[in-house]
Amino acid sequence: MDTTEIEKKSLEAHVELCAERYRHLELQLDSANSSIGRLKEMVEEVHAMVHKIVDNRNNQLINWGLGTIGFLLATVGWLLSNYVFK
Numbered sequence: 001m002d003t004t005e006i007e008k009k010s011l012e013a014h015v016e017l018c019a020e021r022y023r024h025l026e027l028q029l030d031s032a033n034s035s036i037g038r039l040k041e042m043v044e045e046v047h048a049m050v051h052k053i054v055d056n057r058n059n060q061l062i063n064w065g066l067g068t069i070g071f072l073l074a075t076v077g078w079l080l081s082n083y084v085f086k
Contacts, residue, residue, distance in 0.1 A: 007014040 004017070007017055
């Protein structure tokens with residue numbers, strides 16, 4: 001902000017206007033800090049959701065793998081019992 005003519009002539013006016021400017025800057029900084037805090041909370045929530053999704057997917061893949069291995073073992077057992085041990 002540029003200095004006004006009254007500020008150039010009066011030190012008291014300059015001090016008052018500067019104080020008002022600093023109050024306004026502090027309000028803006030407080031507002032920015034609260035916005036950043038809310039963004040941080042949202043990012044942490046998204047991070048937790050992503051980890052939960054990844055864990056669920058890993059569990060699903062493990063279950064599918066175990067199911068496939070179980071099916072293959074059952075098939076091998078059936079083949080052995082029908083063709084080797086007869």
